[in-house]
Amino acid sequence: MKILVIWRLLTVGGVNAGWRNRAIYFKKHGITAEFLYCKDLGGMHMMKDIAPVYLTTDEQVIHEILTKNDYDAIIVVDTSKAYDWLAKADYKGPVIIEARTPEIMKLKRNLEGCHQIQPQKFIVPSQHQKRVLSILVNESAPIEVIYNGLDTSFFRPLENEEVHVQKEPIAPSNKKVVAYIGRLDVRKNWRLLLKIAELVKKEREDIEFWVIGGAKSVERQQFEDERKKQNLTDIIRWFPVVPYHEMPHVYAKIRQSGGCTVATTRAESFGNTFIESMACGVPVVAPNVSSIPEIVTDKKTGYLFREEHIRGAAEQIYRIVDHQERYEKLSKSARERVEQMFSISHCANRYIEVLQEVTRKGTEDES
Structure with missing residues (x-):
């Protein structure tokens, strides 16, 4: 089987991390994944050695990709332009829509035009996202x-001797590390992170963000600008680029320090x-919003706080x-939860079943 995944943004974020993991797993099971992106935002290093990647907005080139590669199925991730491309290419194979944008108005824009291609299935990454999507699509969708x-063999608790201790970020010897990982934008809500760090700085000297x-x-x-203006450069260290393959080592350094990760996201x-x-045994602190309670079990794999609540965080x-002592329990439970719920074999096997279902149905329809 050969599939094409269309998404407009080649980022280092969760969508591409998820597809990187799937593509590797799919290949072992006879499914070749190719990727079409419109814009590279620093994610090429994640995908280029994993699968063929097309990076273009040229509609003629896109038309050739869609008509000449004989894809068994196409997956569109939050890219409304793709529906026009598929219609113009007269693509007759099955189409799956992945609806990942958590903000309902943006998601609505991303779905505009999807009626042109009559998707066989919508796939979402959480029950919360299913509820959001259900508002926008036909109830029979x-x-x-x-x-x-x-x-989980890549993201795992590393032994001390395995950790790249001399590579940035280098852990402080006498402080607990609290790490914010991801984009700097309105939805990820980095401004709340600065407020949390400002409070912690007044109260502690043993924590570094x-x-x-x-x-x-x-x-x-x-x-x-805000980090400097608020005099937080001593407590918040910024590492704008960390290669994906180094992330298990970053998590290991956080764990060795007795620290955690923190999220301030709005959705x-x-x-x-x-x-x-x-998976790396690092507990998570995050707001109790949207899909997060499905992933982070409060008091077992980390702690949840009320949205925008600085003191609570x-x-x-x-x-x-x-x-x-509590840390070791949280760490162990966190690892176990990922192995039980989010291992690539467990999640990707169901995706393979869906692909087999839609391609088999497409073949039956043609006959």
């Missing part, structure tokens, strides 16, 4: 929840960094870093 999967990523984020300059349809962190961080 076939919506399937398939969580993002993770290679890391910001991992954001090199090509829309608000990277605003973040840097998530899933959140790959949560399962990466948990700080207290949950303290609850983790101040109790070593």
Whole structure:
């Protein structure tokens, strides 16, 4: 089987991390995945050695890709232009729509024109996202929840001697590391992170915040300006580019310090960094919103706080870093939850079943 995944943005975020993991797993099971992106936002290093990648907005080139590669199925991820491309190419094969945008108005825009291609199935990464999508599509629309999967042999608690201790970010010797991982934009809500760090700075001297990523984020300059303006450069260290293959080592350094990861996001349809962190034995502190309670089990794999609650977030961080015995339980439970719920074999096998269903149905329809 050969499939094409269309998404407009080649980022280092969760969508591409999830598809990277799937593509590797699919290949072992006889499914070749190819990818069509419109814009590279720093994610090429994640995908280029995994699968063929097309990076173009040229409609003639896209037309040739769609008509000459004989795809068994095409998956469209939050890209409304793709429906026009498929219609113009007169593509007759099965189409699956992945609806991942958690903001309902943006999701509505991303679905505009999808009636042109009559998708066989909608796939979403959480029950929460299914509820969001259900508002926008016909009540009979076939919506399937398939969580993002993770290679738990790659994302795992590393032994001390395995960790790349001399590579950035280099862990401080006497502080707990609390890491924010991801984009710097309105939805990810980095401004709340600065407020949390400001409060922690007044109360503690044993915590250091890391910001991992954001090199090509829309608000990277605003973040840097505010970090300096608020005199937080001593407590918040920023590492704009960390290669994907180094992330298990980053999580290992956080775990060695007795720290955690923290999210301040306003909405998530899933959140790959949560399962990466948990797979590496690092507890998560995150707001109790959207899909997050499906992923992070409060008081077992981390702690949830009320949305926008600065004091609540700080207290949950303290609850983790101040109790070593509790930390070990959280760490163990976090790893176990990922192995049980979010392993790539568990999640990708269901995706393969869906692909087999839609391609088989397409063959039956033709006959």
